[in-house]
Amino acid sequence: MTGSERPRVFHLITRLLKGGAEAKTIATVRGLDGYEFTVGYGAEYDPEQVNLLERTGVATRRFPLMRHYNPVTSVPAVLSLARYLRREGFDIVHTHSTEAGIIGRFAAALAGVPNVVHTVHGVPFADDRNDALNRFVLTCERQAANYTDRIVTNADVIADDYLARGIGTSDQYTTVYSGVDxxxxxxxxxxxxxxxxxxxxxxxxxxxxxxxxxxxxxxxxxxxxxxxxxxxxxxxxxxxxxxxxxxxxxxxxxxxxxxxxxxxxxxxxxxxxxxxxxxxxxxxxxxxxxxxxxxxxxxxxxxxxxxxxxxxxxxxxxxxxxxxxxxxxxxxxxxxxxxxxxxxxxxxxxxxxFSVTRMVEELDDLYRELLAE
The missing domain is CATH 3.40.50.2000 (Glycogen Phosphorylase B;)
Known part of the structure; x- marks a missing residue:
């Protein structure tokens, strides 16, 4: 990236539907100036969300092998995504949600992406989920943290929870509240x-x-x-x-x-x-x-x-x-x-x-800090 070019940032989310994680991601790429954004998403998506992004000048890319809690397609999804990231040469990869966070960070490591950010939109470990699934996700999260420059949480208590589970180190974490208009x-x-x-x-x-x-x-x-x-x-x-x-x-x-x-x-x-x-x-x-x-x-x-x-x-x-x-x-x-x-x-x-203006400003500060390192 030269001084005259806009930094290229790739956001990856598991499903591009009409939920809170998607709303925060879309608000970020629409609200931040000075960057060239691409939003990647998995097999499940809402065409209206894709159209909304493309109407506002944000490029999109579908990765059909990335599916909600489907370990069978996870390895092929990592390899496919790594090839794409290596070819495109993004300055920052910013992942969202559990599956995209794991697949995206492993792929970014394989592709040699210089800056990797992951946002935790919700704690994936819950009493109503299978114990084996919880343990598997925990193992993956611990490994993926090794390939992450910053882990963004929506609350301080979530960062504390992740650290208590052995996911990453305290210097990786920053809290950015989800913003609303x-x-x-x-x-x-x-x-x-x-x-x-x-x-x-x-x-x-x-x-x-x-x-x-x-x-x-x-x-x-x-x-x-x-x-x-x-x-x-x-x-x-x-x-x-x-x-x-x-x-x-x-x-x-x-x-x-x-x-x-x-x-x-x-x-x-x-x-x-x-x-x-x-x-x-x-x-x-x-x-x-x-x-x-x-x-x-x-x-x-x-x-x-x-x-x-x-x-x-x-x-x-x-x-x-x-x-x-x-x-x-x-x-x-x-x-x-x-x-x-x-x-x-x-x-x-x-x-x-919890304003959207404050959220976008804090994410801008985070990106600038990473790009300056």
């Missing part, structure tokens, strides 16, 4: 077409394992005739199963599946409480979005969530997999409009530290 949520007009009565509890995210949808249904079932409704916003492989479970439990008059919505700010503006009973997360963007919308949050006490939600201040933290405390906290908030307003105002104050 706060103004888009503060100024949003409420969506008028959401089903159910208010007060409205909303859960937003991909309908997939690990998010705790079943725990939420257990909690709602135990609430009885408490006033209000629940909207589950999103799409994914569990849609049909959740639809059937809602009907079987007799909750169809209180719990509604809306499918995917592209107007999340308006959905939050039309809601009163955000719930997120996940088994694994990083620092979820949707919590920041709810805070920016002035909503209290009830979420599991895992990963970076306690750095967003201060228990009893702007929401409540509950243990994973336990519907009873979740139901109790929802009951409290649904019954007390003043409490919801007070907690929402505190969340709005805390949201400033």
């Amino acid at each position: 706060l103004d888009a949520f503060a100024d949003a007009q409420p969506a008028a077409d959401l089903p159910g009565e208010r007060p409205r509890v909303v859960m937003i995210g991909r309908l997939a394992d690990g998010k705790g949808h079943g725990v939420l249904l257990d909690a709602v079932e135990s609430l009885g005739d408490v006033e209000g409704s629940v909207c589950i916003v999103g799409d994914g492989p569990l849609y049909d199963d959740l639809d059937a479970a809602i009907a079987e439990r007799g909750l169809s008059d209180r719990v509604f599946l809306t499918g995917f919505r592209d107007d999340v700010p308006r959905v939050l503006a039309a809601s009163d409480v955000l719930v997120l009973p996940s088994f694994r997360e990083g620092t979820p963007r949707v919590i920041t979005e709810a805070m920016a919308s002035g909503l209290p949050v009830v979420a599991t006490d895992i990963a970076g969530i306690p750095e967003q939600v201060e228990d009893g201040k702007n929401g409540y933290l509950v243990p994973t997999g336990n519907s009873k405390p979740l139901a109790e906290r929802l009951r409290t908030l649904l019954a007390d409009a003043e409490l919801r307003e007070r907690m929402g105002a505190r969340g709005l104050e805390r949201a400033d530290r």
